Structure formats: C-alpha cells, structure tokens
Amino acid sequence: MHRKAILFLSPSWILLLLFFITPMLLTFGFAFTNLSLTGTDAANIQFIGFQNFTNMFQDPEFRISVFRTLIFLLFSAVVGQVVLGLILALLMKEKARGFRRFIGVIVIAGWVTPEIVVAFCWVAFLSDAGTFNSILQGIGFEPITWLFTFPMVSVIIANIWHGTAFSMMVFQAALDDVPKSVQEAAVIDGASRWQIFFRVTLPIVKGSIVTNMMLVTLQTLGVFTLIYTMTGGGPGNATQILPIFMYNQAFVNYQFGYGTAISLVLLVIGTVASLLYMRFMKVKL
Amino acid sequence: MKVSKKELVIHYLALIFLAICFLLPFLWLVFASFDQQATQAIKLPEKWTLDNFTAILSDPSNIRSFAIGLFISLGQATIVVIVAGLAAYPLSRYRLRYKRSFLLTILFMTSLPITAVMVPVYQLFLFLNIQDSIIFTTIFLAASGLPYAIWMMKNFMDAVPIELEESAWVDGASVLTSMRKVVGPLMLPGIFTIAIFTFTGSWGNFFVPYILLQTQEKLPASVTLYQFFGNYGIIEYGKLAAFSMLYTMPSIILYIFAQKYMSKGFSLGGASKG
Numbered sequence: 001m002h003r004k005a006i007l008f009l010s011p012s013w014i015l016l017l018l019f020f021i022t023p024m025l026l027t028f029g030f031a032f033t034n035l036s037l038t039g040t041d042a043a044n045i046q047f048i049g050f051q052n053f054t055n056m057f058q059d060p061e062f063r064i065s066v067f068r069t070l071i072f073l074l075f076s077a078v079v080g081q082v083v084l085g086l087i088l089a090l091l092m093k094e095k096a097r098g099f100r101r102f103i104g105v106i107v108i109a110g111w112v113t114p115e116i117v118v119a120f121c122w123v124a125f126l127s128d129a130g131t132f133n134s135i136l137q138g139i140g141f142e143p144i145t146w147l148f149t150f151p152m153v154s155v156i157i158a159n160i161w162h163g164t165a166f167s168m169m170v171f172q173a174a175l176d177d178v179p180k181s182v183q184e185a186a187v188i189d190g191a192s193r194w195q196i197f198f199r200v201t202l203p204i205v206k207g208s209i210v211t212n213m214m215l216v217t218l219q220t221l222g223v224f225t226l227i228y229t230m231t232g233g234g235p236g237n238a239t240q241i242l243p244i245f246m247y248n249q250a251f252v253n254y255q256f257g258y259g260t261a262i263s264l265v266l267l268v269i270g271t272v273a274s275l276l277y278m279r280f281m282k283v284k285l
Numbered sequence: 286m287k288v289s290k291k292e293l294v295i296h297y298l299a300l301i302f303l304a305i306c307f308l309l310p311f312l313w314l315v316f317a318s319f320d321q322q323a324t325q326a327i328k329l330p331e332k333w334t335l336d337n338f339t340a341i342l343s344d345p346s347n348i349r350s351f352a353i354g355l356f357i358s359l360g361q362a363t364i365v366v367i368v369a370g371l372a373a374y375p376l377s378r379y380r381l382r383y384k385r386s387f388l389l390t391i392l393f394m395t396s397l398p399i400t401a402v403m404v405p406v407y408q409l410f411l412f413l414n415i416q417d418s419i420i421f422t423t424i425f426l427a428a429s430g431l432p433y434a435i436w437m438m439k440n441f442m443d444a445v446p447i448e449l450e451e452s453a454w455v456d457g458a459s460v461l462t463s464m465r466k467v468v469g470p471l472m473l474p475g476i477f478t479i480a481i482f483t484f485t486g487s488w489g490n491f492f493v494p495y496i497l498l499q500t501q502e503k504l505p506a507s508v509t510l511y512q513f514f515g516n517y518g519i520i521e522y523g524k525l526a527a528f529s530m531l532y533t534m535p536s537i538i539l540y541i542f543a544q545k546y547m548s549k550g551f552s553l554g555g556a557s558k559g
Binding site: 023092117122125214260 | 296297307308327367381387394398402403406407408428431432491510514
C-alpha cells in the first residue's frame with residue numbers, strides 16, 4: 001500500500017480500533033462473564049459460558065423489553081416517522097413556496113431540538129395540567145394522565161415529533177427528483193391520480209423509502225435519552241425498551257455481564273438491520 | 286397533475302393542522318421561558334420578562350456546564366474534521382487494495398447504535414483508568430462520529446477534480462499543501478456540513494457524558510440540564526424552559542447556518558434514483 005495512504009489513514013484507524021472496535025469485541029467477551037461492579041464477583045471475573053443468555057431468555061422482563069422495543073420501532077419509526085414524513089412531503093409538493101417553507105421550519109424545529117428538551121416539551125404538553133389536557137377539556141373531554149395511563153403512546157408520539165423532519169426532507173428530495181415529463185406522459189395516457197401515485201411516483205421513490213426506513217429504524221433502536229428523561233422507563237417498567245433495560249441492569253443493578261449480554265442482543269439487531277440497509281442501498285464503491 | 290380546488294383546500298387545512306400539532310409543544314417552551322409564572326399549559330406570558338434567563342445565566346455552575354459542553358463539542362468537531370479529512374484523502378485519491386472492504390466497514394459502523402456499546406465502553410474506560418475525563422470523553426465521541434464523517438468527507442472529496450491538484454503538484458506543492466490550499470477550500474461547504482453535524486450531535490448528546498463523567502464540576506450542559514429538571518423541573522417551569530432554550534439555541538443557529546449546504550445530503554447518496 002502507498003506509504004502516504006497508511007500515514008493518512010492511521011489516526012482514524014487508531015481511534016476506531018481503540019474506541020469502536022475494542023468495545024464491540026469486549027461486548028462479545030464480557031457477555032459470557034459474571035462481571036459486576038460490586039460484591040464478591042467484582043474481584044474475580046469468571047467465564048460463565050451462556051449463563052447470561054439462558055438467564056436472559058428466561059427473564060420475563062427481557063422478553064417483554066424485546067416486545068416493547070419492537071412496538072416502539074414499529075410505531076414510532078416505521079409507521080410514525082416514515083408514513084407521516086411521506087404524507088407531509090406529498091402534501092407539501094407543488095404548494096406555494098413561502099407556505100412550504102413555513103411548514104418545513106415548524107416540523108424541522110422538532111428535529112433540531114436536542115432529545116432532552118424534546119422530552120421536557122412533551123412531559124409538559126402531556127402532563128395533567130398540560131396544554132393537551134386543557135385543549136381536551138376545552139372541547140368537553142375529561143383530562144387524561146397520559147404519561148401514566150398511556151406511557152408507551154406518549155413516548156412514541158414524542159419520538160415521532162422529534163424524528164419526522166428527517167424522513168420528510170428525504171422524501172422531499174426524492175419527490176423533487178421525479179421527472180415532470182414522466183407524470184405528464186402518464187396524464188396524457190389517461191392515468192388517474194391514484195394510478196400515477198402507485199404506478200409512477202411510488203416506484204421512483206421506493207429506493208429512498210426503503211433506505212430511509214432502515215436508517216430511521218437504526219436510529220430508533222438506539223433511543224435512550226428521550227425515554228429515560230420522559231418516563232425513566234416507567235411507570236413500573238412500562239416503557240423499558242432494550243437500551244433502558246441494558247442501562248438498568250448494568251448501571252443500576254451493577255450486573256455488567258448481564259448488561260453486556262443485552263448490549264449484544266442490541267448489536268445483533270443493529271447488525272442485521274444495517275446489513276439489510278447496505279444491501280438495499282446497493283452501495284457503489 | 287391538476288388538483289381540484291376543493292382538494293387543494295383540504296391539503297392546506299391538513300398541513301395547517303399538522304403544523305399546529307408540531308408547533309404547540311415547542312411554543313410552550315418559548316412562552317414559558319419568558320414567563321415568571323409559567324405553568325405546564327401553554328399561555329402567553331402576562332408580563333414578558335428575561336428574569337428566567339438571567340437567573341440561569343447568573344449561576345456560575347450553569348455557565349461552566351455550557352463552557353464544558355462547548356469545549357467537548359468543538360473539540361469533537363475539530364478532531365473529526367481533521368482525522369476524517371486525512372482518512373478521506375487516500376480513500377478518494379489512491380487505488381488501494383483493501384479500499385472496498387475498509388469503506389464497507391466504515392459504512393457498517395455508521396449505522397450501529399452507539400447506545401449498544403456504552404456498557405463495555407464504560408468498562409474499557411475503568412480499565413484504562415480514563416473515566417471521568419473530559420478529554421477522553423471528547424476523544425471517544427470523536428471516534429464514534431468518525432465513520433459517518435469519513436463517509437461524507439470521501440464523497441465530498443470525490444467531487445473535487447484531481448486535475449486541480451495535479452497542477453498544484455506541478456507547481457511544486459506537496460500533498461499536504463495541495464490538500465490545505467486546493468482541496469480544502471473547494472470542499473469548504475462539505476467540511477462545514479460535517480463540522481456542524483458533528484457539533485450539534487455532540488452538543489445534544491446526553492447518554493455518553495452521563496455514563497463517562499461523574500464529577501459534578503465536569504458535567505456538560507446536557508447533563509446539568511437533566512439534573513436541573515430532576516431538582517427543580519416540577520416547580521420552576523419558567524427557569525427550566527429558559528435553560529432549555531439557551532441549550533437549544535446553538536443547535537438552531539447552526540442549523541440555519543448549515544441549511545444551504547445540508548440539503549445536498551438528503552438525496553441519500555443517489556439511492557433515490559431507484
């Protein structure tokens with residue numbers, strides 16, 4: 001290899017090796033140990049084989065966390081952000097420029113806002129005496145303790161609010177790429193609006209939809225801050241998705257071996273999703 | 286495609302409705318921050334005041350946490366731009382034997398959730414005895430941002446024609462000089478995009494400093510804001526909102542600044558072409 005190439009690449013290699021690849025390898029290593037921070041196990045780390053994993057799969061808390069994670073991914077990422085983003089992009093198409101910008105700025109504000117602040121905004125919005133309940137009472141409904149009665153719905157909506165702008169911008173860019181001539185040709189051939197959408201527009205933007213869906217899924221898989229600050233995983237464990245479960249096992253119960261085993265599950269899900277994503281993207285190098 | 290007038294009205298109404306849904310939670314934050322008697326519900330302040338902001342800014346420990354946040358984010362962005370720039374150069378310009386596998390690894394790493402490795406990272410920091418260090422937290426954040434930055438940087442660099450550099454070499458410039466004087470200035474929009482993207486990601490990051498830093502005096506704004514919420518959030522809505530606004534400001538300003546460059550990044554690398 002070029003000597004200069006090695007020289008230029010080495011800083012990034014060193015950083016990635018030390019702080020990215022090593023932790024990933026450690027995940028594999030620690031997941032098979034009884035590593036913990038306190039107690040007698042802290043002094044002598046032991047290899048315990050698949051013990052953490054057998055415990056994990058027998059742990060009802062783990063199974064329900066996986067289920068919650070899938071619900072969170074499905075509704076906040078796939079259904080929420082992707083569908084709402086597509087609807088927004090479609091509605092905004094061919095509207096007055098100023099209006100388009102105005103709507104865009106409002107949606108993007110939620111995306112630019114840091115996760116913690118998103119959490120505060122939504123805790124206040126959904127709280128007992130919050131804005132949403134005042135509106136409900138204004139139109140004659142009983143107020144609802146959203147964060148206690150529907151905690152999962154609350155965090156899903158907050159995450160949709162935070163993430164939709166990204167999908168919207170991706171779809172706007174994709175829709176702008178649809179050549180006008182193709183649509184006009186379809187109109188001349190007598191296609192209806194729905195036919196044009198499903199037969200012309202959708203196939204052209206399909207690539208963006210799939211890629212965007214994978215990206216959003218991967219981002220959502222790593223969501224910790226939003227839920228941790230909004231509900232702390234509660235009430236009870238009602239919003240304890242895998243990252244929160246991992247945090248609680250490792251940093252609250254000090255079961256690092258177990259916590260790492262949960263990390264490994266997250267990494268495996270992430271790896272599968274990311275390999276799929278790379279396949280769909282058909283990377284040209 | 287002609288849309289009937291009735292339908293157009295429905296489109297506009299739907300968009301306005303969605304915009305209101307998006308606006309209300311954020312508008313609460315804005316109003317509450319200027320209101321000393323702020324409550325959980327959105328309302329216009331009876332008296333607009335800056336008292337909440339002065340209260341937050343007059344506490345030296347808040348200023349310190351903003352400064353630390355700024356240090357971490359600027360540090361991370363600087364390291365990422367330099368290291369990714371160096372790495373992108375051979376990846377963009379040279380024929381290398383393992384280029385394809387290296388780039389695929391990089392792309393693979395961009396999409397892994399960093400949350401998943403934080404438990405072993407904490408262990409690693411304990412083992413190396415570098416936990417509770419602002420510098421190493423910054424370096425770790427830089428490493429975690431590298432894959433994406435290298436990927437973007439390479440794409441931006443590919444767009445700079447090599448002929449320009451060749452003429453610089455003919456004039457006697459070294460590779461480093463031509464990078465600094467020719468390639469760098471031409472891909473400035475790309476560099477800004479990466480720097481701003483890294484900065485805002487780091488500024489908004491709560492989980493990494495929350496895990497890797499323990500001493501109260503070393504915590505950046507993201508963590509102190511969380512503590513403020515835990516300690517006073519339930520009573521002092523106005524101050525919480527003001528703190529949040531101050532904390533959100535850099536992200537918004539940088540986004541506005543970056544907007545004209547960033548739109549290019551949204552066609553997902555040509556994937557939209559089907």
